[in-house]
Amino acid sequence: MGRNGRLPLFAPGDPVAVLGLGVSGTAAARLVHSLGGDVYASDAFEGPRQREAVEALTAEGIAAEVGRHDVERILNARLVVTSPGIAPSAEIRRTVANAGVPTVAEIEIAYRHLTSRVIGITGTNGKTTTTALCGHLLQQAGVNAITAGNIGRPLSDVPMMARQPDWVVVELSSFQLADLRAFRPTVGLLVNLAPDHLDWYSSLEHYYEDKARLFSNADADSQWVLNGDDSEVLAMAGTTAGRRYLASIETHEGPGAWLDEAGNLVQRLEAEAAPETWIAAGELQLVGAHNIMNALMAGLGAALVGCDAASIGAGLASFQGLPHRLQRVGEFEDVLWINDSKGTNVSATKVALNAFHRPLVALLGGRHKGESYRSLIPALRENARAVIAFGEAAPQIVRELGDTAPIDVAGGVPQLVRLARNAARPGDVVLFSPACSSYDMFPDYRTRGRTFERCVVESYGAGEPEGGGG
Template identity: 85%
Template sequence: MAGNGRPPLFDPGDPVAVLGLGVSGTSAARLVHSLGGQVYASDAFEGPRQQEAVEALSAEGIAAEVGRHDVGRILGARLVVTSPGIAPSAEIRRTVSEAGVPTVAEIEVAYRHLTSRVIGITGTNGKTTTTALCGHLLEQAGLDALTAGNIGRPLSDVCMMERQPDWVVVELSSFQLADLRAFRPTIGVLVNLAPDHLDWYPSLERYYQDKARLFANAGADSRWVLNGDDAGVLAMARPAAGRRYLASIEAHEEAGAWLDEEGNLFQRLEAGASPESWIEARNLQLVGAHNVMNALLAGLAAALAGCDAASIGAGLASFQGLPHRLQRVGEFDDVLWINDSKGTNVSATKVALNAFRRPLVALLGGRHKGESYRALVPALRDNARAVIAFGEAAPQIVRELGDAAPIDVAGSVPQLVRQARRIAEPGDVVLFSPACSSYDMFPDYRTRGRTFERCVREACGVSEAEGGAG
């Protein structure tokens, strides 16, 4: 048994295969190796990062290769550990499943050896901001806490620390949730539900099934923080055992947190108890009504972890948000430029469009993820001066949104920025919220966002130091 009483997934000397050599897979290979497993790690993609991972792991005595999977070796393993970057529909996943080899996520391997208490956060949009904000609140309140999971630091890294923190706030993607078995958060948070990853999932129902695995091991002592304004969230959580705490943009009498009519954020951890004030919403540094919900969810999880109302209010006031999520690039010639490169699906971009009341130029495009863009039409008709499409999805964006606003097409990000600068008028917002993945032109949304920011600074003739100042 591991030090936390959870049974390990393999014994020392057992062969264990790790699929994927991104950050999570590399960390999982190291953890399994440190626990005595005979690791074979592989990645079908042969990029610079994967090559670096192979070199590093090989130097540590861990077998690893890129460009192929040794199927025979994988099927001979006692356990297969998957990285979140391996699509559920990938051929190697199907092969392993058909052979009946037990498969778990990197998160599950780490959880078996974790002594920290866990706040697990998932949802379609806003989970990264909510995770980072929750971790910030715990740290500002003086609790011993770290963030991990899909937010960047693999949970396996936390397990290999000399001393694990008291709390770890874990962002969970649907791909990680799909391969969880015993994982059970002390506090679970479901931010919202909307269509996503339909390029990887055969149906929306299948995507939601993986999200619902957050509740798979619920018990009477489980505590669930839920978006009380999302009917899908409430329906998904309804069968789960444990106590529910609702976050809402409207005042309510249940245990939870809410925004009152005067614009103040409150908590009440017991139904009928006196409310405790956090902060006025106008003092949040986050942009958009959706971030008020993220603040309510993060603050409520922090309260359940032991943070008092005063420290939560102070932490909410000091949190400045994350890069590439409605991030202010700068205001030049009275035009506000916003980098929302993390807006990789239609529902995220819809939220971003509705976050502003100023006329805007919307920059949309990248690799299509299986959703229709028609859901953006009402927001575009209300706010958009123009739409500029780019990337592989540009033709479909033009077809589906041509009646919502004047639309143009750009062949590159520099051209995109130049066209936006020409179209935008004083008082406008230029919103880079692509509603698509980045993989047609960039390795990830971060690189895409940084490229956009650089092009904006170059086009507007400002230095990097001046970029965020406006």
């Protein structure tokens, strides 16, 4: 048995293969090794981070290599652990599945050895902000809690801590949910649903199937926080066992949280209880109406842990948001520059476009993820003074949005900033919300966002970005 009474998936000495040597896969290899597994870790991609991981793991006595997978060794493993960077369609995944080798996600391995209770958060957009905000609320209220998962710290790091926290707030991507078995959060949040990752999934239905795994092991003690304004969320939750709490921009009668007629965020955990006020919406430091929903979701998560209304309100007031998510770079010559590099899909960019009620220059591009950009047209027609496309997706963006607003194409981020500066007028917003992944030009959205910030401040000779560079 693990420390929490959950059955382990392998015995000491068993061969275990770990696929992928990003931060999650590397952490999983260390955890399995610490539990006595005979680890072989590999990654078909050979980049600087993967080579560094191999060097570090080898020094710790863990077999690891990059540039190839030893298929024979993997197929002889007792268990295969997948990191979220390995696509569902990857050849090695198909080979392992066809051979019938048991496969689990890195999250599952970690969960089996957690003593911490878990708040699990997923959705298409806003889950990182909601995870960070929920963790902030708990910490500000004095709860021994950390954030982990897709937000940055691998969950596999937590069981190796000398003392695990009481609570872990875990952001869960669809890739992390795909190979779960026993994972069951004490509190689960489903923020919203929209098309995404269609470059990885064969259909929207398959993407939603992985999201729905959040509810796979629900029981009567489960607690669910759901976006009550999202019909897809409510349909996915269906008749799942456990108690549910709805977050809504509209007042409602049942247990949950909402924005009342006076503009206050309020909660009611029992159907017959009087509402308790957290904070006025105008006191939030987060940009955009969508962040009211993120605040309602995170606040409900904290309330179910036991935080009182006053501490939730104080925590909401003090949260300043995340780097690369509608982050203010600065205001230069009366033009506000916004870094939303984490807007890596069309629905996230649609939310960002609707967050501003003033003319804007929209910067879109990167690597296409399989979804049409046409759904951006209403928001662009409402506010966009100009659109500037860049990266691999630029030709498709021009084809689909060329009649929406004046459109130009940039060859790189420095030129993108120059063109945006020329197009913007005093009072405008320049919104860098790509609606694409970063992998055509950058290793991740963070590097992309920092590059954008640097180019903006260099363009104006303004020194450091106001946001600290992300």
